[in-house]
Amino acid sequence: MSTPAAVLLVATVLLVVAALTVWCVARVRRLHRLHVRVGAARGGLAAALEHRATVALRVADAVGPAMAGGLRAAATTARAGSAPAPDGRDPAGAREAREVAENALTRELAAVAPALTAPAPAAELRDAQQLVVLARRVHNDAVRDTRVLRSRRLVRWFHLYGTAPEPVYFEIADPEPATGPDAADVESGRYPSAM
Structure with missing residues (x-):
């Protein structure tokens, strides 16, 4: 040569x-x-779920003792559930247990919501439900983007993600949207839009 x-x-x-x-x-x-x-979105989702459980306890006080038992138990169980660790690991199935508890709380809130006659708790519940839906979507979008990049062939071959655990989706049933003339889809009474 x-x-x-x-x-x-x-x-x-x-x-x-x-x-x-x-x-x-x-x-x-x-x-x-x-x-x-993903970590920031996980923190936002945990805060939204905590806020919804707190609102659910206030709603339980507003609906009376006949309907409050199941709602109070579901909210307490959801609050007691641990979220995945900050590094994303899921110790002893904490994520699955939390998903089950949050789904039970969603079902209880759907059953109790029509009985709310006072506008303040109903509006606060609607806001908390919408916040959970938004936080879950942001979290799952971040997880999807991360998993897509981690699945690329050269990223896998060179192990470019290091020791970071693969992020997982948080799957719960979205609450049914509020219906009726006072049910705002985009705008709430507490958080008016700038438009």
Whole structure:
């Protein structure tokens, strides 16, 4: 092999290695940002679920003792459920147990909501339900984006996600949207839109 051909081969190999290194660094940074986004979304979802359970306890006080028993028990169970650890790991099936508890709370709230006659608890419940729906969608969108990038062939081959656990979806049934003339879909009384 002549000297110019060897130099060209070495230069080509170095160029390919440099391009692959730049690509890997960019993917690692993107994966890190996505994992941070999932963590933030998980925190927002946990706060929304906690707020809904607190509102459910106030609603239980407003509906009377006949209907409040099941709702109070479901809200207490949902609040007692532990969320996945901040690093995303799911110790001893905590996520599945929390999903079951949140679904039970959703069913209880759907059964009690028509009995709410006072406008303040009904509006607060509607806001809390919408916040849970939004937080769950944001969380699951972040999980989806992260899982898509982690599933790319070169990301898997080079193990670019490091030791970060694969994020998991939080699957609960969305509450039924409120119906009636006072049920705002986009705007609530507490959080008016800027439009």
